[in-house]
Amino acid sequence: MIDVRDIRKRYDDHTALDGLDLTVAAGTVHGLLGPNGAGKTTLVRILATLVRPDGGTATVAGHDVVRHPGRVRAAIGLVGQHAAVDELLSARQNLVMFGRLSHLGTAAARRRADELLERFGLTDVGEKPATRFSGGMRRRLDLAAGMILTPKVLFLDEPTTGLDPHGRAEVWAAVRRLVEDGTTVLLTTQYLDEADQLADRISVIDHGRVIADGTPAALKGADRLEVLTVAPDAAAARLAGLGPVTVDGDRVTVTVHDRVAALALAASLPDVHDITIRRPTLDEAFLKLVSA
Incomplete structure (x- = not known):
């Protein structure tokens, strides 16, 4: 589902990615681990077509990120480190808004919002403003917003930063349900127990390159x-x-x-x-x- 070959990216005098290779199988959670500055977020931004690489090739869902960025964007969802929901709107209003921004008609956006509220266990609080949500609930709403168009690939960049153990468990359960439904997840995280719990395979990045790759058990x-x-x-x-x-x-x-x-x-x-x-x-x- 994701194929990266010799990707390179440099910012001024800093090399963020230095000939990185990565393969992610469909229908799995693939974890990206690495120290701060290793290149994880840069890689995600390239795969999400937010940044152009300086060299190499990368395809997501069969589409080249440089030659066909529009096709890539139609196939992906992106959930960043900080929740992107509007806290003054209700959960349902947030999802309808994201649906309309994704070019769904009003009726289709409302139907999709109701489907996602049910999938992520938020139906009972659908009319409450997001400002009244716990951290875990807000993150689940953020995940739901990233699934508006049922992406083939979902990028999760530090999805549980700042959450308490209960909130993290809620997000983990939501991610597992997404994969059961066929979504491929690329997960970057600083929590190694999170990668151990969720990832089918892990790549460790350091100085812009993959230095180890394997199942959690094999790496341990x-x-x-x-x-x-x-x-x-x-x-x-x-x-x-x-x-x-x-x-x-x-x-x-x-x-x-x-x-x-x-x-x-x-x-x-x-x-x-x-x-x-x-x-x-x-x-x-x-x-x-x-x-x-």
Whole structure:
């Protein structure tokens, strides 16, 4: 659904994108992670036809973003970092307004507004002004506005910034429903747990290039077994057959691929005080990647 090849963009003396490649499969959530200034928002703006690249090619829903920007815009929705709704209008009035701005007739805009209020669980508050909404409700209304024309691709740029845990959960549920209905979502976020929860695949961007790409599980890597023992050298020798071993004082850590076998072997070691096995978090994997 999205295909990016060797995209480049430079602002004065700053290189925002430096030959970036990206492929996003249809009907999935694809997460973009990266430190501030890595190029995530620039990429989204190029794909949404808001900025022209200096080089390379990019297609969205089969249309080239430079040669056919109008076709791209007809196929996408964009929800930015800050809600774009008019807080003085009701939820329904907001959606009707966005429908009319998208060239729907009055009757069609009203029908679409009612459909979206129901889909996003806002029917009961449809006549209330957005200023009375919680952060999560306002964000759901913003998502609904981005779906006025049922886009094939929806760009979400930091969709839950500033929301409390309940508001974030509401937005996550709304995004999952969109994907179930066939929309492809490109998600940029600073919350790694959000990418872990939502994304089918993640690309990590740094200095304008993709430095890692894969499923959340693949990026996190194998499990780690930690053994606390008074005989760390002997334990390390026994555990070495499982994978790479490190010793830090009385703590022995080994990367493992078979949890059951690793736990059984660790339990058979003498003089062991504690055994822990866990998978690295996405935060740990991200920090390792961007600091490499």
